[in-house]
Amino acid sequence: MISFLVLMGVVVCFSAILALALNFQWGLGGMVNFGLTGFYALGAYASAILMLKTGAHPFVASLGAIATVAAICALVAFVTLRVTEEDYFAIVTLGVGEMLRLMALNEDWLTKGALGLTGIPRPLGTVIAPEYYQYFLLGLSLALLLGTVWFLNVIARSPFGRLVRAVREDDVVAATLGKNVLWARVRIFAIGGGIIGLAGSMHGFYYQYVDPTQFTNIVVAYAFMAVIAGGRGAHQGAVWGAAAVMVLLEGSRFLKDVIPGVDSDQLAAIRIIIIGVGLLLLLIYRPQGFMREYRLQAELK
Amino acid sequence: MPFVQTLFNGIITGVIMTLPALAVTLLFGVLKFPNFAVGAMMTVAAYLAFALNAQLGWPLLPASIAAAVAMGFVCIGLDHVTFKPLRERGGITLMVASLGLGLILENIARFAYGNSARSFVIELARPFRVAEVRMNQEQMVTVAVATTAMLLMYVLLSRLPMGRAMRAVADNPSLAQVRGIESPRVIRWTWFIAGLLLAGGGVLIGMDRALEPPMGSNYLISVFAAAILGGLGSPLGAFVGALVIGVVSELSTLVIPPNYRIGVPLCAIAVILIFRPQGLFGQPYIRR
Numbered sequence: 001m002i003s004f005l006v007l008m009g010v011v012v013c014f015s016a017i018l019a020l021a022l023n024f025q026w027g028l029g030g031m032v033n034f035g036l037t038g039f040y041a042l043g044a045y046a047s048a049i050l051m052l053k054t055g056a057h058p059f060v061a062s063l064g065a066i067a068t069v070a071a072i073c074a075l076v077a078f079v080t081l082r083v084t085e086e087d088y089f090a091i092v093t094l095g096v097g098e099m100l101r102l103m104a105l106n107e108d109w110l111t112k113g114a115l116g117l118t119g120i121p122r123p124l125g126t127v128i129a130p131e132y133y134q135y136f137l138l139g140l141s142l143a144l145l146l147g148t149v150w151f152l153n154v155i156a157r158s159p160f161g162r163l164v165r166a167v168r169e170d171d172v173v174a175a176t177l178g179k180n181v182l183w184a185r186v187r188i189f190a191i192g193g194g195i196i197g198l199a200g201s202m203h204g205f206y207y208q209y210v211d212p213t214q215f216t217n218i219v220v221a222y223a224f225m226a227v228i229a230g231g232r233g234a235h236q237g238a239v240w241g242a243a244a245v246m247v248l249l250e251g252s253r254f255l256k257d258v259i260p261g262v263d264s265d266q267l268a269a270i271r272i273i274i275i276g277v278g279l280l281l282l283l284i285y286r287p288q289g290f291m292r293e294y295r296l297q298a299e300l301k
Numbered sequence: 302m303p304f305v306q307t308l309f310n311g312i313i314t315g316v317i318m319t320l321p322a323l324a325v326t327l328l329f330g331v332l333k334f335p336n337f338a339v340g341a342m343m344t345v346a347a348y349l350a351f352a353l354n355a356q357l358g359w360p361l362l363p364a365s366i367a368a369a370v371a372m373g374f375v376c377i378g379l380d381h382v383t384f385k386p387l388r389e390r391g392g393i394t395l396m397v398a399s400l401g402l403g404l405i406l407e408n409i410a411r412f413a414y415g416n417s418a419r420s421f422v423i424e425l426a427r428p429f430r431v432a433e434v435r436m437n438q439e440q441m442v443t444v445a446v447a448t449t450a451m452l453l454m455y456v457l458l459s460r461l462p463m464g465r466a467m468r469a470v471a472d473n474p475s476l477a478q479v480r481g482i483e484s485p486r487v488i489r490w491t492w493f494i495a496g497l498l499l500a501g502g503g504v505l506i507g508m509d510r511a512l513e514p515p516m517g518s519n520y521l522i523s524v525f526a527a528a529i530l531g532g533l534g535s536p537l538g539a540f541v542g543a544l545v546i547g548v549v550s551e552l553s554t555l556v557i558p559p560n561y562r563i564g565v566p567l568c569a570i571a572v573i574l575i576f577r578p579q580g581l582f583g584q585p586y587i588r589r
Contacts, residue, residue: 092574
């Protein structure tokens with residue numbers, strides 16, 4: 001049971017980091033990312049391939065995954081947003097995400113296709129005894145989660161953070177004030193992408209294998225749900241939102257014992273339906289979420 | 302002669318996509334956001350037709366017509382519960398809502414019928430050959446259905462009052478309102494027609510390939526690419542765009558692995574956005 005809770009904690013941590021990434025891109029920057037699953041898979045595969053093919057150290061591989069996803073995200077944002085609006089951007093992210101998933105499935109020479117990559121090394125996996133490793137992993141994940149929250153809070157309070165929110169609220173005004181909106185958006189999407197890459201490499205460390213079936217639509221659904229529940233733009237909110245959604249998701253595994261005669265496909269379908277309905281209900285009845293975005297406030301005397 | 306055969310298959314794929322592409326472009330014109338639930342709506346409609354056809358034993362044509370009409374009303378209902386309360390919240394919220402709705406619909410189909418592929422009960426007919434090109438009866442039906450639907454849509458949009466009202470709302474919602482056009486009624490009709498078109502698309506995809514939960518969303522990118530190529534909001538453009546995207550995607554399989562067919566609409570979107578963002582028949586976009 002303790003072991004289950006510890007592992008659950010690790011899952012919550014990297015899901016929260018993924019939610020934070022989406023929160024930065026969409027909640028703070030106003031750029032929807034419907035290809036989240038594909039970018040997440042890219043991060044997981046990039047880190048796994050770096051370790052397995054080149055023998056890179058897990059920490060180096062994580063940095064590689066962060067750089068890879070950030071670069072691809074920057075490219076997508078640059079090509080799409082040079083001329084157009086967010087409607088097209090959403091469609092393109094969806095397409096690119098799908099393309100990345102197809103590559104994971106079909107590029108056998110690199111990703112072993114449907115079999116997936118197994119035997120992914122873990123950070124300090126050879127140094128720490130296996131019976132304590134899960135505690136170390138939880139500690140590491142928590143540290144990375146707190147680090148990400150700290151990093152995003154620093155950004156949100158910096159001049160760049162104000163630019164990010166300005167671009168979200170009204171890009172024409174931002175442009176009129178002499179801000180380079182395209183460059184700001186490319187940076188927003190790339191920073192978010194780097195965080196997605198981090199979450200992806202942690203995914204690999206946790207499962208120790210990656211295969212295409214791990215990256216399905218439910219990832220997008222729960223990340224959006226976590227961000228909406230937490231309150232768009234609120235970092236701490238996204239963390240709590242992700243925790244709540246993951247507990248809900250993992251808890252719904254036990255639905256199988258409650259509802260007889262439901263096979264695993266149907267159970268998976270029910271879980272996505274629950275998430276989807278929750279997402280719509282939140283959007284309609286509680287669009288501001290449960291926590292507030294950071295705002296600069298003047299001291300009242 | 303693989304080239305001519307592939308070209309023919311591409312035309313069929315394109316013809317199938319004309320229906321959802323037109324639905325996407327109409328919905329975008331009137332509601333001003335790309336709807337990501339259209340793929341799953343096609344899936345649901347196809348399974349509705351499947352239920353009537355395979356489970357109740359109706360012939361496919363009446364089953365499809367009944368499913369299409371039902372889907373029209375389902376779409377009105379879905380719009381009422383999901384998009385109507387969000388109408389004033391801006392495009393991004395609506396897009397996210399449509400993504401959520403799509404996931405729900407696709408998984409309702411998965412819950413009811415599982416992941417395994419199914420097919421309609423239709424009489425098998427021997428494929429025939431015309432000048433080395435292999436065709437089958439379903440493909441002829443596809444062309445006939447899509448052509449009829451396009452002609453009806455043309456008459457609706459250019460001749461009937463509701464079609465004019467739809468175009469007016471698409472062109473300038475506030476001006477349309479000032480001129481006494483009731484936009485809630487126009488929106489309901491748009492959804493009904495989109496439901497009919499999506500059901501048609503779903504059934505045709507089910508005939509062409511098979512029925513499975515992701516059958517509709519697999520076409521999502523291609524359908525958006527078709528609508529963007531033609532110019533979002535332009536019905537004629539959607540028709541031409543669907544044919545072009547269908548043919549080019551099929552022909553691309555001669556040079557790239559078929560698994561990456563989805564790369565073609567994606568590259569098409571990128572190229573259109575860089576060189577002609579308003580599409581072939583769209584109005585240049587002016588921000589107000």
